[in-house]
Amino acid sequence: MNKSELIDAIAERADVPKAQAGRVIDALTDVVGDELADGSQVSLVGFGTFVVRERPARSGRNPRTGEAIQIAASRTPSFKAGKALKDRVN
Known part of the structure; x- marks a missing residue:
């Protein structure tokens, strides 16, 4: 699933226009990115946690x-799936 397919699915499930769903997805990625940069x-309970991991040189x-x-040493974003998501996938 790519971004446009995700927007279509969210718009359908939430019964909102595609443009609004697109803005929500963009806002979510911006907020998560800003928090990780800081x-x-x-943490999204039941879904998972986005964290920054330090990679040594x-x-x-x-x-x-x-x-x-x-x-060089770097910081990299990482995602740890929550229990509810793991159970749903398995």
Whole structure:
């Protein structure tokens, strides 16, 4: 499912216009992104939690040349599914 299909499904289930559903999806992604950028987490009970994970610096290899390279530390967004979502999928 892509973004436009998600908007269509939400508009149908919530009985709202597609434009409004699109704005809600955009607002949700903006808010989650802003909170993660600030180092916070976003928890949706029954669905899951969006968190930022720290990845330490490490050494790696360039696959083309085999040369050793240093990979910088980074922060990456992560999602941990909640119990209700896991149960629904299984």
